[in-house]
Amino acid sequence: MALSKAPRFIQGIWGPYYGSILPEYHLNEAGQSVTGALIDALFASDSECQKLASTCGMALPEYLNNLILDLAKHENLDWHFLAKDFHVLPYHHGNRSPRANSSLKGALHGCTLDNAVPQLAIQYLATCQAIALGHRHIINTLNSAGYRIREIVVSGGLARNELYLQVGF
Structure with a gap:
């Protein structure tokens, strides 16, 4: 959610809604579905x-x-790079913002037949990275329309996940 004194009509972002949170401010709202x-x-x-x-x-x-963290230490890599060969497009239920296209589909790239626990950890990391990059896409879209997002408040279950908070913010 972002507030502005002036209305901002932004492709793929909901709003502006006048006075819905604070009097005399317009709200724009964006998010990702079913993360x-x-x-x-x-x-x-x-x-x-x-x-x-x-x-x-x-x-x-x-x-x-x-x-x-253990895998990164073992591989002598920064943990962010463990998922360098595994990519997730998190549009499994479409894209709410900023593409605003419910017909888009998700994808996993880099799958193997390896079903070992480390592979799940890498897929989990790639999923967290994909969700975080989706948030960045939304913020960049808001900023390109005149907002200057300087602070992010994370809510929901991911707000309690230290790895996720370090991935994207």
């Missing part, structure tokens, strides 16, 4: 990893975050 469900579907795809996380007394996101 949490996309991550949940990924988690549901690997029961072995869920069992390992449970055995370690961790929630699955925490377990995968730690695994990503």
